[in-house]
Amino acid sequence: MKQKLNIGLFGFGVVGQGLYEVLKTSPAFDTEISKICVKNKKERSLPEEFFCYQPDDILNDPNINTVVELIDNAEEAYKIVKKALQNGKHVVSANKKMLAENLPEMIQLQKENKVSLLYEASACGSIPVIRNLEEYYDNDLLLSVTGILNGSSNYILSKIFDHNQSYDAALKDAQDLGFAESDPTFDVEGFDSLFKLIILTLHSFGSIIDPNDVLTYGISNISDFDIQYAREKRYKIKLVGQVERLEGNKITLFVLPRFVRKDKYIYSVEDEFNGVVIKGKAYDKQFMFGKGAGAHPTGSAVLSDITALAHNYAYEYKKMKYADNFEYSKEHKVELYLRYKDETVLEKFSFESITEEYKGPEYNYKIGYIRLADLLRIKDELRDLDIFMSITGASLNY
């Protein structure tokens, strides 16, 4: 049975405006947007009467049964989504930070209020990865989910490796084209990928992991030396999020740059695209690829969630109910390339074994195995050191 949705929309940027247009012109969506909450009064593409300026004008409207939240600010989004769910409204959200930081509460609120919160647009834009992990890979054959989850940093890395640009020039290009924010920290330091990975981990293995507890290291420290090193070995460097099942009912996860060889699917994910490799015991590897960000891909994911809501779809979080709960292991060892200048920095890194060492006039590097726990202990310092870290891929199952 299909239910008729009456939508209150928060945010009227490009995604919101596109959404409004599609819902108005497509007969298949038996759905209307009846109110739009925005921050400021100004000239807009719709008549004044569509807009309101107080969240409660939507949240307390008994005729509105669905809230679509498309605002940037995670704290505001949290308040809106929470109250909407409490007031018995279904919600579609794209806010990965808000979701990743509040998953237990978001699940609880859905249960208590018998409403549905969908958020396909929060991870990998138009690629239906959450829905597939939840529904199609709903069994215990899943081994790992590995992806290029952030379009901005991937755009920068593509410019570096395919167009021989420096990091700074590539970042400026990305900013000029709107692929990176003026403060690019969220994207290039890996936080955007991290929040997406936290959401994917829940739908992959039924585990809720605190984002503060996950090693997250981005690409802002990449130097020409590192780029040169990777090029000589015919690698590209990609910023990759991965959650992987280990022996003995454990999982591990991290966001780290990675040397990627041509034989990996993610090697050919270029520019602002996203790509996810889903690996399992019987199906081996599946690869899903598409536009990960931008108004249209985000809009299409939101649309699919709206259609799903109309058909009474809700995430069941089935994997949380499996008998076995996966334990998050930080004992996992990765083979790490560590480029450094100053020898004293090495004291911070407790390599278990060393595979290669190089000393040169400008920079030095070590490659060796190191426990995630030993990196997590120093994770807040990492960004400020004159180093660059990348995993070699040798220890990885993807």
Place this chain on the structure above:
Amino acid sequence: MKQKLNIGLFGFGVVGQGLYEVLKTSPAFDTEISKICVKNKKERSLPEEFFCYQPDDILNDPNINTVVELIDNAEEAYKIVKKALQNGKHVVSANKKMLAENLPEMIQLQKENKVSLLYEASACGSIPVIRNLEEYYDNDLLLSVTGILNGSSNYILSKIFDHNQSYDAALKDAQDLGFAESDPTFDVEGFDSLFKLIILTLHSFGSIIDPNDVLTYGISNISDFDIQYAREKRYKIKLVGQVERLEGNKITLFVLPRFVRKDKYIYSVEDEFNGVVIKGKAYDKQFMFGKGAGAHPTGSAVLSDITALAHNYAYEYKKMKYADNFEYSKEHKVELYLRYKDETVLEKFSFESITEEYKGPEYNYKIGYIRLADLLRIKDELRDLDIFMSITGASLNY
């Protein structure tokens, strides 16, 4: 609510055996196979008491609520699936020919008997394309679905284009490795792709098309001349099935070889892999890639269907209920490369316009636009003519 499945299995080849193992050893599947129907008594990996030899031993067993049908013969599969549904059992099937030829009845039987028939394994093996079209692309933004749907013919074409083999040598290799049957007609003439395309068309646009009514032309007539032509232009030839939405609430579909340039996603689908490009108004293009055939990929698709059944999932065929029904148009024009020897053969081809002509010592070709209807009129003769046809891609939206 989860229901407990008690499965009767038809067929105990590699897929069936793998399925049995996984269901037995994975605690997440609260499901058991209680009887297996096979053709002949012989030494098997399970004790004698698991097996039966009469379909009715399963079909009339009131304790069995689910039938998994993994046999090759389409006529036998039809009888088994029909009776299982009539007897109130859910069914998982991988038989694309049986399904494509009996879709209206299969939908009706599900409705009448309030049971679910799932068949993800019937199209693109482990790639969850049917489920995604049914659930995630459940809106009227979809523009086209284009895919390499058959692993055997793609393996042959890969050997030709990446390893410089002749068609005959590549076919023999494929047969030796088990990627092609001793009678390869079903694969290389495009019928396997056709049946999959018919199923995808239903879940893409809600339209049931008679397979006999669809232009299907394979790769068996490919000559060294054609291969040389494609190579010079830096194309690969791929066997592609496509269903595309046209202006004015129409769709068109066909299975034809195609010249594919490097900028297309399907260019890099090699060997026995499958790849599907889903194109829509907002999300642009999505690409799904994975193993399309073989025991494990097929088994994993069957497993996902079994899990879905346990959660009471059924295809709703939502797109059949859209207000607008798509009409199948044969008026669509494609730009066709036609290689021929004997001039008289041209009388059969009613080109609307000619783009290029070539005459040479051995072979000649014409490239021009032609209506599908004009090819459909002569479709039964095409395979016996000394020609090769491939579409150029110029007229295609994918």
